[in-house]
Amino acid sequence: MNKTLVKKHTQVVLIEKKQRKRIKLVPPQKKIKQCVLKTSLKYFEIECKLQDEWIPLKAQEVLKVEAFSLEPELWIVPKSDKKYATILFEYHLHNDPTTYQIVFQVYQFRLELKLDNQCFDSPYTKDHSIGKYHWIWGKTNGEDAEMTQSNQQWGGIILADLDQDKDDFDFSENPQGGTTELVQLQVVLPFATLPPGIDLQLYLETSFSDAHYFGLYAPHNKDYQLILGSDKEKPPNLLAAQSQNKVYKTSAKIGLESQCFYLRANHLPNSFFDGIITIKLKLKGSKVKEVPIEVIAEDHLIVRVAPWLMMPNTQEVKKVHIIRIDSETAGETANSDQFIKKLRGILGDKLVVSDASNFDGDRWIQDEFVIGYCQGVKQVMPVVCDGPRDRGLNKYPQLHLLKADFGQVSIAGNKKSTLDSFGNLEVSPPVEGYPFGRIIMGASPKQGFKHSPRQIAHQLKGFLHAQKVQSPIEIFSDWLAVGHVDEIINFVPAHNPSSDKNFKMLIASSKKAIDVLSYVYFSDTHRVFYLPFEQEKQNSRDILKKWLHDYWEINHRIQLFLDWNRQLLKKELGLTEDDIIDVPVLFKERKSDRRALPLLPNMVNQLVITEANASFSIVPKSYGPVKTSAGGLTLDLDPNNIHYLFEDQLKTEFEAIGHQVYFVDDTDLYFKRGGGIHCATNVERAYFANKKWWKYKPPNAHDI
Structure with a gap:
C-alpha cells in the first residue's frame, strides 16, 4: 500500500498580545482543490474572507476552491495568553495524491513601552495605555477639570532638567543632592521562547527634531550611557534649532528582554520645540535560513515637557x-x-x-x-x-x-x-x-x-x-x-x-x-x-x-x-x-x-x-x-x-x-x-x- 506523500511548509508568525495579525495563506501550488483547517482553535481564532465576507473558520472545515481566492488572506486572533501554538492547514490539488501542509508556528508576545507612573496625574487608574498615546488638556475656560474613571486620561508630563542636582542619576530621596528630573522608561518584551533560527532586533527611535531636546540613557558598567537623543547643554542654546552635541535619532540594538532606561528632557518648549517628545520602540526581523519573517511590531509614547510659568502680583x-x-x-x-x-x-x-x-x-x-x-x-x-x-x-x-x-x-x-x-x-x-x-x-x-x-x-x-x-x-x-x-x-x-x-x-x-x-x-x-x-x-x-x-x-x-x-x-x-x-x-x-x-x-x-x-x-x-x-x-x-x-x-x-x-x-x-x-x-x-x-x-x- 502506497503511503500518502506529505509535503510540509513552515511559516513563523509573531503576533502581539491583544492584536490581530493579518497573513497571506500562500499554497504550494496554484491549482488547489480544497483546503482543510486541521487544528483545534483553543488558543486562536482564524478568520478567512470567503465570498467578500470575513467569517471564522472551524476545525476540520473544508474550504473549496470556488469559495475563496487562490491566495486568501487570513486573520489570526489570539483568544488566550498562550505564548506558543501551531496552526495546520492541509491542501489537496487536482489529480495529485500528495497532501500539502502549511504549519504556522505562532508566537504570541507583548511589546510595550511604558512611562513611569509618576509622570501621570490619573488617580483613578493604574493603566495609562490611553495617556501614553494621547495628550489631553483639561477643561476649557477654567471649568471644573477633575476627571473620573470614565474620563480620558491626561498625558504624561516631565520636568526639564534645568537645575544643578548633585547627581541626576541618584534616584533616592536626597534633599541635599536634589530630586532628579529624570524618569524611568521601561521596555516590556516577554517571549516565552524565542523562535529558532530568527534574528530579532529591538530598537528605539525618535524624530530628528525631537532628538535635540531629550536624552535617553541606559545603565552601562555602573554608569549611564546616552543611547537616544542628545546630552543636556549647559546652558541650553535657544539661538539654533539644533544642538551642538552628538544626536542619536535611532538607538543601537538593545537586548530582547524587559529593561529600564532613563529619560531626561533637556529643554523647555521654545520656537523650535513644541514640548512634545515622541519615542518609538520597534521590533524588527530578517530572513534567516529560508524562514520568512515580516516587520513584527512597534509601540510608542508621547510625553509633554512642563511649561515655564510666571507668577502675578497676586501671589504671595x-x-x-x-x-x-x-x-x-x-x-x-x-x-x-x-x-x-x-x-x-x-x-x-x-x-x-x-x-x-x-x-x-x-x-x-x-x-x-x-x-x-x-x-x-x-x-x-x-x-x-x-x-x-x-x-x-x-x-x-x-x-x-x-x-x-x-x-x-x-x-x-x-x-x-x-x-x-x-x-x-x-x-x-x-x-x-x-x-x-x-x-x-x-x-x-x-x-x-x-x-x-x-x-x-x-x-x-x-x-x-x-x-x-x-x-x-x-x-x-x-x-x-x-x-x-x-x-x-x-x-x-x-x-x-x-x-x-x-x-x-x-x-x-x-x-x-x-x-x-x-x-x-x-x-x-x-x-x-x-x-x-x-x-x-x-x-x-x-x-x-x-x-x-x-x-x-x-x-x-x-x-x-x-x-x-x-x-x-x-x-x-x-x-x-x-x-x-x-x-x-x-x-x-x-x-x-x-x-x-x-x-x-x-x-x-x-x-x-x-x-x-x-x-x-x-x-x-x-x-x-x-x-x-x-x-x-x-x-x-x-x-x-x-x-x-x-x-x-x-x-x-x-x-x-x-x-x-x-x-x-x-x-x-x-x-x-x-x-x-x-x-x-x-x-x-x-x-x-x-x-x-x-x-x-x-x-x-x-x-x-
Missing part, C-alpha cells in the same frame, strides 16, 4: 532681591543705604541685599531675569529665566539662586534692544480662560515708532508663546525711551473689589496728569510745588504755566497710545473700566528720537507685595503739587514727609480696595537714570499651589 511674596549702591561704585554719588533701610523696615527678612560692586555697578535687577516655575505631577521647580540683556547682573542667578531643585533657562538674542529686558514683561492675575494669567510684553505692534521700531528678540518672544498656558499679549511700548511694560502697566490685589476680579490693573494716564495739573493751575489752590533733585519748594503757578505749554501736546499724543493699549488689554483680559485704576504720569520727549520719559517719578513702576492676609505697594515718591489741608492750607512740611497731590489720589484709590501704600524717594538712585523701584527689585513669589496647569485648556492649545 517670599523674597525681594535688591542691589546695594554706594559711592565707591564707578560714577556713583548716591548711596542706597537709607533707601534699603526703609525697605528693610517695611519688608523685614524678605529683603535680600547684594552689592553692586560684584556686578559691575548694575542695579537693574528686574531687567536681568524673571523667577518663574515649572510644575510636574510630583515635583515643582522654581526656574529663573535669564534673558538676552546679559549685563553685570547676568551672573546673579548663578551666585545667589541656582542650586539643586532650582533651575535656569537662558535665552540669547541676535540683536539686542532694551525691549529684551524683563522690566518689559508682566503677567496678569488669573482671568477668564487663563487661570494662570496672561503674559504682557511691550513691543511695536503699531508698525513702529517714527520708522525705527524696536522689537523683542524673536527667541524670547517664541519662547514665551511656546509655553501656551499664559498666552502673551503684545502691547505698544516702543514710544517709551526705555520701552518697558512696567512703566505703564501694573497689577495690584483688590481685597474688596467693586467687580468680580480680585485685582485692579494700573495704567499710566497722561490725561489724568494734565487734568490734575490744569486743576491746580486754574484753581490756584495748591501753591507749593516740589521738583525732583530740588530741596527748595517752588511756586506751582510758575512751573505749571510752563509745563502746560510745553508738554500738553506730547501728552495728548501719548494718551492715544495709552488708550490703544487700554482697549487691547480690556479685550484680551476681559476687563471693564471698574477693573482699572488710572495713575497720573506726565511725560516729556527725548530729543534724540522723540521717545518719551516720565517728567516726575513714575508711580506705576512700583513694587507690589502680597502677603497671606494683606497687600501693599512701595511706590516712588511722586513730587509735584503738594496736597492741601481740609482748610485749603498747603501742608508745608519737611520735603521727605510731604504728601503730594498725585500720591494722595493713588492712596485714595488703594484704600478703596484694601491695599496699603508706602511712598519712598527713589530720585537719586533710580529716577534720574530712567528707572524706578520696580526696575530695581526682583521678587520671588509662591507658585499656584492649588492649580495644575494641565487641568485647563488654553484657548490656543490643542489635544494630541
Whole structure:
C-alpha cells in the first residue's frame, strides 16, 4: 500500500498580545482543490474572507476552491495568553495524491513601552495605555477639570532638567543632592521562547527634531550611557534649532528582554520645540535560513515637557532681591543705604541685599531675569529665566539662586534692544480662560515708532508663546525711551473689589496728569510745588504755566497710545473700566528720537507685595503739587514727609480696595537714570499651589 506523500511548509508568525495579525495563506501550488483547517482553535481564532465576507473558520472545515481566492488572506486572533501554538492547514490539488501542509508556528508576545507612573496625574487608574498615546488638556475656560474613571486620561508630563542636582542619576530621596528630573522608561518584551533560527532586533527611535531636546540613557558598567537623543547643554542654546552635541535619532540594538532606561528632557518648549517628545520602540526581523519573517511590531509614547510659568502680583511674596549702591561704585554719588533701610523696615527678612560692586555697578535687577516655575505631577521647580540683556547682573542667578531643585533657562538674542529686558514683561492675575494669567510684553505692534521700531528678540518672544498656558499679549511700548511694560502697566490685589476680579490693573494716564495739573493751575489752590533733585519748594503757578505749554501736546499724543493699549488689554483680559485704576504720569520727549520719559517719578513702576492676609505697594515718591489741608492750607512740611497731590489720589484709590501704600524717594538712585523701584527689585513669589496647569485648556492649545 502506497503511503500518502506529505509535503510540509513552515511559516513563523509573531503576533502581539491583544492584536490581530493579518497573513497571506500562500499554497504550494496554484491549482488547489480544497483546503482543510486541521487544528483545534483553543488558543486562536482564524478568520478567512470567503465570498467578500470575513467569517471564522472551524476545525476540520473544508474550504473549496470556488469559495475563496487562490491566495486568501487570513486573520489570526489570539483568544488566550498562550505564548506558543501551531496552526495546520492541509491542501489537496487536482489529480495529485500528495497532501500539502502549511504549519504556522505562532508566537504570541507583548511589546510595550511604558512611562513611569509618576509622570501621570490619573488617580483613578493604574493603566495609562490611553495617556501614553494621547495628550489631553483639561477643561476649557477654567471649568471644573477633575476627571473620573470614565474620563480620558491626561498625558504624561516631565520636568526639564534645568537645575544643578548633585547627581541626576541618584534616584533616592536626597534633599541635599536634589530630586532628579529624570524618569524611568521601561521596555516590556516577554517571549516565552524565542523562535529558532530568527534574528530579532529591538530598537528605539525618535524624530530628528525631537532628538535635540531629550536624552535617553541606559545603565552601562555602573554608569549611564546616552543611547537616544542628545546630552543636556549647559546652558541650553535657544539661538539654533539644533544642538551642538552628538544626536542619536535611532538607538543601537538593545537586548530582547524587559529593561529600564532613563529619560531626561533637556529643554523647555521654545520656537523650535513644541514640548512634545515622541519615542518609538520597534521590533524588527530578517530572513534567516529560508524562514520568512515580516516587520513584527512597534509601540510608542508621547510625553509633554512642563511649561515655564510666571507668577502675578497676586501671589504671595517670599523674597525681594535688591542691589546695594554706594559711592565707591564707578560714577556713583548716591548711596542706597537709607533707601534699603526703609525697605528693610517695611519688608523685614524678605529683603535680600547684594552689592553692586560684584556686578559691575548694575542695579537693574528686574531687567536681568524673571523667577518663574515649572510644575510636574510630583515635583515643582522654581526656574529663573535669564534673558538676552546679559549685563553685570547676568551672573546673579548663578551666585545667589541656582542650586539643586532650582533651575535656569537662558535665552540669547541676535540683536539686542532694551525691549529684551524683563522690566518689559508682566503677567496678569488669573482671568477668564487663563487661570494662570496672561503674559504682557511691550513691543511695536503699531508698525513702529517714527520708522525705527524696536522689537523683542524673536527667541524670547517664541519662547514665551511656546509655553501656551499664559498666552502673551503684545502691547505698544516702543514710544517709551526705555520701552518697558512696567512703566505703564501694573497689577495690584483688590481685597474688596467693586467687580468680580480680585485685582485692579494700573495704567499710566497722561490725561489724568494734565487734568490734575490744569486743576491746580486754574484753581490756584495748591501753591507749593516740589521738583525732583530740588530741596527748595517752588511756586506751582510758575512751573505749571510752563509745563502746560510745553508738554500738553506730547501728552495728548501719548494718551492715544495709552488708550490703544487700554482697549487691547480690556479685550484680551476681559476687563471693564471698574477693573482699572488710572495713575497720573506726565511725560516729556527725548530729543534724540522723540521717545518719551516720565517728567516726575513714575508711580506705576512700583513694587507690589502680597502677603497671606494683606497687600501693599512701595511706590516712588511722586513730587509735584503738594496736597492741601481740609482748610485749603498747603501742608508745608519737611520735603521727605510731604504728601503730594498725585500720591494722595493713588492712596485714595488703594484704600478703596484694601491695599496699603508706602511712598519712598527713589530720585537719586533710580529716577534720574530712567528707572524706578520696580526696575530695581526682583521678587520671588509662591507658585499656584492649588492649580495644575494641565487641568485647563488654553484657548490656543490643542489635544494630541
